[in-house]
Amino acid sequence: MDTDKLYDVIMIGAGPAALSAAIYTTREDIDTLLFERGVPGGLAAVTDWVDNYPGFPDGLSGLDLAEGLRKQAERFGAVIELGEVLSIRDEGDHKLLETTSGEVKAKAVLLAMGSDYKKIGVPGEVEYYARGVHYCATCDGAFYRDKRLVVVGGGNSAVQEAIFLTRFATHIDLLVRSDHFRASDVLVKELAKHADKITVHMNTTTDEIVAVDNKIVKVVGTDKTTGNKVDFPTDGVFIFAGLIPNTQFLKDTCILLDEIGFVLTDEHLQTRMPGVFAAGDVRSGATMQIASAAGEGATAALKLREYLEGKPHPIAN
Amino acid sequence: MPKNITIFTTNTCAYCVQVKKWLGAKGMTYEEVNLDQHPERQAEALEISGAYTVPVTVVTQQDDSKEVIVGFNLAKLAPAVAS
Numbered sequence: 097m098d099t100d101k102l103y104d105v106i107m108i109g110a111g112p113a114a115l116s117a118a119i120y121t122t123r124e125d126i127d128t129l130l131f132e133r134g135v136p137g138g139l140a141a142v143t144d145w146v147d148n149y150p151g152f153p154d155g156l157s158g159l160d161l162a163e164g165l166r167k168q169a170e171r172f173g174a175v176i177e178l179g180e181v182l183s184i185r186d187e188g189d190h191k192l193l194e195t196t197s198g199e200v201k202a203k204a205v206l207l208a209m210g211s212d213y214k215k216i217g218v219p220g221e222v223e224y225y226a227r228g229v230h231y232c233a234t235c236d237g238a239f240y241r242d243k244r245l246v247v248v249g250g251g252n253s254a255v256q257e258a259i260f261l262t263r264f265a266t267h268i269d270l271l272v273r274s275d276h277f278r279a280s281d282v283l284v285k286e287l288a289k290h291a292d293k294i295t296v297h298m299n300t301t302t303d304e305i306v307a308v309d310n311k312i313v314k315v316v317g318t319d320k321t322t323g324n325k326v327d328f329p330t331d332g333v334f335i336f337a338g339l340i341p342n343t344q345f346l347k348d349t350c351i352l353l354d355e356i357g358f359v360l361t362d363e364h365l366q367t368r369m370p371g372v373f374a375a376g377d378v379r380s381g382a383t384m385q386i387a388s389a390a391g392e393g394a395t396a397a398l399k400l401r402e403y404l405e406g407k408p409h410p411i412a413n
Numbered sequence: 414m415p416k417n418i419t420i421f422t423t424n425t426c427a428y429c430v431q432v433k434k435w436l437g438a439k440g441m442t443y444e445e446v447n448l449d450q451h452p453e454r455q456a457e458a459l460e461i462s463g464a465y466t467v468p469v470t471v472v473t474q475q476d477d478s479k480e481v482i483v484g485f486n487l488a489k490l491a492p493a494v495a496s
Contacts, residue, residue: 134428134431134485135427135428135430135431135485136431137427141427142426142427142428144425157425158427159425159427159430162427163430178435178487179487226464226465226466226483227463227464227465228465230465230466232466234423234425234426234427235423235425235426235427235428235429235466235467236465236466236467237423237425238423238448238449238452238455238467239448239455239459239465239466240465241452241455332465
């Protein structure tokens with residue numbers, strides 16, 4: 097990273113949205129720097145298996161997809177800086193970003209920080225993080241060979257990762273707060289094939305994670321249909337209960353966020369700060385799909401180009 | 414320069430790839446213990462880190478002191494391998 101240079105575009109994040117955008121910008125010789133605080137590929141990289149990304153008829157691992165996107169962007173000249181952006185300021189003809197590696201300037205910015213799995217805020221969750229409470233099955237699942245697990249959530253991630261965890265666990269209780277899955281029908285049908293190992297509990301809240309001698313022993317939930325407390329004996333808990341956007345550093349800017357914290361944009365993917373665009377899971381209204389993120393990244397790249405060419409879109413109020 | 418570096422990994426862990434790539438870019442060699450291939454060493458990783466997670470990177474310094482870094486944590490990894 098060159099702190100004296102004025103970059104054409106800085107992308108905050110290096111998930112599918114940013115990497116797709118970077119493929120487009122760098123192919124057109126738009127000088128592009130990406131900031132990633134975790135792993136290139138974002139949540140896609142820690143997803144066990146991706147079956148719905150176009151062009152891969154047999155599916156592929158999230159890690160392979162992330163690596164492919166990264167290599168493709170780097171082939172055209174994208175530079176990925178490992179670090180975190182702490183603030184963004186509009187300086188008129190450029191944006192000034194304060195980062196963990198120093199201050200850096202760009203003519204335009206793409207917000208593509210993605211999102212992380214949400215904490216559910218129950219007793220035991222924080223205390224036993226990484227010591228029985230987990231948010232990444234591909235990272236931590238191997239520690240549960242021949243153990244019992246609880247998985248919390250009813251969306252695609254929860255179902256997909258519960259299926260993945262059957263490689264290791266003897267039994268999984270899947271706790272779904274609602275009376276229906278948010279996961280796709282295809283995944284729910286796949287889940288049914290694992291009924292020997294996965295027991296689904298609909299209408300069941302997760303209330304407490306209980307440990308004895310620093311080891312998780314059970315999850316206490318409530319069956320909402322009866323109001324009765326239910327114990328789920330377990331050795332560990334994996335939580336995939338919704339996503340929270342990584343937008344904390346935008347709170348004191350003019351960039352508008354929705355009530356959850358996702359970035360509001362106009363139809364050109366532009367935020368309230370001129371020259372600052374958003375794409376992928378961080379954007380309000382995003383569909384939280386890897387293919388959608390990649391598509392939005394491509395769209396954002398074209399909008400960034402128009403902005404850099406002096407064809408800015410008016411800021412919507 | 415550390416005396417040696419050991420990384421506990423699994424096949425599917427993206428953060429493990431990131432640690433290996435980062436160390437490789439710095440020209441550093443390391444021993445990898447893949448827990449999918451060596452599940453018998455899982456307890457060792459757990460004892461060292463106190464966490465049921467990978468990557469766990471153990472940096473042994475020239476004076477045989479050890480630093481343990483859990484996850485892909487550059488704020489801890491970079492100074493550990495620089496000393």
